[in-house]
Amino acid sequence: MPGEVIQERARWLLIMEKAYRGSVETQFADALYVVPDLHRQSGGGCDLALRGPAVGYAVRTVAPQPPLRLGGRTLDTLPDPRASVTKVLDAGVTVLVEEPDLAALGRTAADRLLPGVQVIEPYGLAARWPSYEQVWFL
Structure with missing residues (x-):
């Protein structure tokens, strides 16, 4: 319809690079704890990229x-x-890992990937950045 404004959902890219198991002080949560809520607040528009050791x-x-x-x-x-x-x-967030970071964990890492995690090409994450409204580092 002419003049109709189509509301697109916000697209946010959340990037985690540091692998941190947690500590005694934060036994109840880790840095991923907030991701489902951010996904919900963005109208279902969050993608999570795990890079480096966080893969x-x-x-x-x-x-x-x-x-x-x-x-x-x-x-x-x-x-x-x-x-x-x-x-x-399970919250509907797309989880991405770049192939070189996965390969760095050893030759069997790709076979042990959690179901639903998507492997993208080398430097594929940087190529996708312009499609996101916001990019956050966790």
């Missing part, structure tokens, strides 16, 4: 991670980044 968040481990022991105390409530990535995917 490991999207790869299933070969063996379970042991709980952290400090002296005589066992801490088994630290955040699980793989579970957080699964929650992000």
